[in-house]
Amino acid sequence: PVGAPIDSDWWRQAVVYQIYPRSFADSDADGMGDLQGIISRVGYLTSLGIDAVWLSPFYPSALADGGYDVDDYRNVDPRLGTLDDFDELVRALHDARIKLIVDIVPNHTSNRHEWFLEALAAPKGSPARDRYIFRDGTGLDGSGPPSDWDSVFGGSAWAQTEDGQWYLHLFAAEQPDLNWGNAEVRADFLKTLRFWSDRGVDGFRVDVAHALVKDLTEPLPSKTTLPRQSESNGLHPLWDREEVHEIYVEWRKVLNEYDPPRTAVAEAFVPATRRARYASAEGLGQAFNFDLLQADWDFDRFREVIKENLALAELNGSSSTWVLSNHDVVRHATRYGLPKDPAGAWQDGKAWLLSNGTEPTVDVEQGLRRARAAVLLMLALPGSAYLYQGEELGLQEVGELPAANLQDPAYFRSKGAEKGRDGCRVPLPWTIGGLSFGFGSGGSHLLQPRWFGSYSVEAQEGDASSTLSLYRKALAVRRGLRTGEGLEWVDGTAWALNFKRPGGWQSVTNFGAAPVELPDGAVVLASGPLEGAKLPTDTTAWLI
Numbered sequence: 001p002v003g004a005p006i007d008s009d010w011w012r013q014a015v016v017y018q019i020y021p022r023s024f025a026d027s028d029a030d031g032m033g034d035l036q037g038i039i040s041r042v043g044y045l046t047s048l049g050i051d052a053v054w055l056s057p058f059y060p061s062a063l064a065d066g067g068y069d070v071d072d073y074r075n076v077d078p079r080l081g082t083l084d085d086f087d088e089l090v091r092a093l094h095d096a097r098i099k100l101i102v103d104i105v106p107n108h109t110s111n112r113h114e115w116f117l118e119a120l121a122a123p124k125g126s127p128a129r130d131r132y133i134f135r136d137g138t139g140l141d142g143s144g145p146p147s148d149w150d151s152v153f154g155g156s157a158w159a160q161t162e163d164g165q166w167y168l169h170l171f172a173a174e175q176p177d178l179n180w181g182n183a184e185v186r187a188d189f190l191k192t193l194r195f196w197s198d199r200g201v202d203g204f205r206v207d208v209a210h211a212l213v214k215d216l217t218e219p220l221p222s223k224t225t226l227p228r229q230s231e232s233n234g235l236h237p238l239w240d241r242e243e244v245h246e247i248y249v250e251w252r253k254v255l256n257e258y259d260p261p262r263t264a265v266a267e268a269f270v271p272a273t274r275r276a277r278y279a280s281a282e283g284l285g286q287a288f289n290f291d292l293l294q295a296d297w298d299f300d301r302f303r304e305v306i307k308e309n310l311a312l313a314e315l316n317g318s319s320s321t322w323v324l325s326n327h328d329v330v331r332h333a334t335r336y337g338l339p340k341d342p343a344g345a346w347q348d349g350k351a352w353l354l355s356n357g358t359e360p361t362v363d364v365e366q367g368l369r370r371a372r373a374a375v376l377l378m379l380a381l382p383g384s385a386y387l388y389q390g391e392e393l394g395l396q397e398v399g400e401l402p403a404a405n406l407q408d409p410a411y412f413r414s415k416g417a418e419k420g421r422d423g424c425r426v427p428l429p430w431t432i433g434g435l436s437f438g439f440g441s442g443g444s445h446l447l448q449p450r451w452f453g454s455y456s457v458e459a460q461e462g463d464a465s466s467t468l469s470l471y472r473k474a475l476a477v478r479r480g481l482r483t484g485e486g487l488e489w490v491d492g493t494a495w496a497l498n499f500k501r502p503g504g505w506q507s508v509t510n511f512g513a514a515p516v517e518l519p520d521g522a523v524v525l526a527s528g529p530l531e532g533a534k535l536p537t538d539t540t541a542w543l544i
C-alpha cells in the first residue's frame with residue numbers, strides 16, 4: 001500500500017536484475033541503449049517480478065572499458081540521456097515498486113576525467129598529480145616502469161606520460177588508479193554518494209571494492225614475490241588491504257544518513273573467508289559471492305559453495321548473494337554447454353577458447369537445461385539473487401562477433417587468446433524479427449547474430465514452457481513463499497541437492513545422469529519436464 005514504511009532490510013532477500021544500459025533498449029536510434037529505453041521497458045521489468053535494478057555505469061565515458069572508465073561521476077552520458085531522464089527513471093521504477101542500485105567506480109577514473117587532465121598538465125610532485133599514483137621510472141634514464149606489475153587486462157600496469165613519469169592503472173591505460181590516501185579524492189566520492197542518494201537511488205554496487213588502497217612503499221616488490229590476488233590475505237600491495245575498510249566505514253555513515261539507509265554491495269574478488277569484512281554492517285553491508293558463477297556444473301562443488309556461503313552469511317550478519325552471470329563473463333547458458341576443459345580455462349567465465357587452442361562446440365540444449373535448473377536452485381536459496389539481463393531469455397553467448405566489431409580491452413590486450421567480454425553484452429532481442437530485433441531503430445553497437453530472434457521476448461512471451469515464462473513463474477512463486485533465511489538439508493539422495501525452506505517448501509536439483517525419485521509433495525514448478533514421479537538429470541523441481 002502507498003505510504004507503507006519501506007522495509008530497510010529489503011536487500012537481504014531481493015532479486016536484483018542487472019541492466020547493462022548501452023545494450024538494453026535504444027529509444028533514439030543511435031544504436032546504443034539509453035535511459036528512455038529502460039523507462040519504456042519498466043512494464044517488462046514489472047512482468048518479470050524483480051525487486052531491484054542494478055544499473056551498470058551510465059556516466060559520460062569514452063567507453064574504453066564499457067563505461068567503467070568514468071569521465072564525470074555526477075552526470076549522465078549524453079548518448080544515454082540527461083539527469084532529468086535519470087530522475088524520470090527513478091520515478092518510473094519506484095512507481096513500479098522496483099528499487100534502483102547504481103554502479104560506482106572508485107578505483108580509477110577515466111583518462112578524460114578533469115582530474116587526470118589536470119594531473120597531466122601539472123608538474124611532477126604537484127597536488128594535481130597526488131590524486132593519482134605517479135612514480136618515476138626505473139633505470140638510469142627512468143625509461144623502465146616503476147615495477148613489473150601487470151594490469152588485469154594484460155600488459156604493464158604502468159603507463160608513461162609525456163614528461164617521463166609513470167602512472168598506475170590496474171585495468172586499461174585509460175583507467176588511471178586514484179590515490180585513496182588523498183583527502184580530496186575521499187571527500188569527492190562522499191559527495192557522489194550523496195548526489196545519487198539525494199536523487200533517490202536505493203543503493204550502490206561498488207566496482208573492484210577490494211582494490212582502492214595500495215601500499216607503494218619503496219622498493220616496490222616484484223610480481224614474482226607477490227601472493228596470488230585470490231589468496232592475498234591482506235598481504236598484497238594492491239588488492240584487499242585492511243585499510244580499505246576504513247573507507248567503507250566512512251561511506252556507511254553517509255549511506256545511513258538516509259531513510260531508509262542506502263544499501264551497498266561490494267564487488268570484491270576475494271576468498272570467501274575475506275568477504276565478511278566487505279559485507280559487515282559497519283561497512284558496505286553486502287558483498288558479491290562469485291563462487292557459483294565460477295563453479296562448473298558439479299554436484300559436489302555446488303553443495304560445498306552453498307554450505308560455505310550460508311555459514312559465512314550467518315556469521316557476518318549479512319545475507320548470502322548468488323550470481324550466475326554478469327557483464328564480465330561468458331553467459332551461463334553457454335558455459336554449461338561447453339565441453340569440459342581439462343585445464344578448467346573457461347571456469348572463471350572469461351576464456352572462450354579451450355586450453356588446447358580450439359574453439360569449443362557448445363551443446364546448446366544441455367547449456368539451457370542446466371541454466372534453467374541452476375536459476376531455480378539459486379532462487380530457492382536464502383539470500384539475494386543477482387540476475388543479468390538476457391539470462392531470463394536463456395540467451396547464449398555470442399561467439400561469432402567479427403573482430404572489427406569487438407570493443408572490450410581484454411580482447412585487444414590478449415591478442416585473440418580469448419574473445420573478451422563483448423559476447424555477453426550484445427543488445428537484447430525484443431522481437432522475433434525487424435531491425436535490431438526490437439532493440440532500437442538505429443542498428444546495434446554490437447552485432448546481433450541471426451539466431452537472436454528465436455530468443456526474443458516476443459518469441460517467448462506466450463509460450464508457457466519458455467525460459468522467460470519459467471523466470472516469471474519462479475519469481476512469482478518465490479515472492480509468495482519468501483520466508484526468512486533458514487535452510488534444512490535433506491540428505492540421502494545421491495547426486496541431488498535437496499533442501500527444505502521454512503514454510504514447508506522444498507527444492508531438489510538432480511546433477512546425476514539417472515532420474516531420481518521426487519520426494520512427497522506437490523510440484524509447484526520444475527525447470528524441465530518430469531518423468532512421472534521422477535526428476536530427470538539437470539533438472540530442478542520446487543515442491544510444497
Ligand code: ISL
Nearest residue numbers: 065068105152171207208229269327328
Ligand atoms: O581482478 C580481477 C581478477 O583478477 C577481476 O576479476 C576484477 O575483479 C574484475 O575484472 C572487476 O570488474 C569490474 O571492474 C572492471 C570492469 O572492467 C568490469 O566490467 C567490472 O565489473 C574495471 O572497472
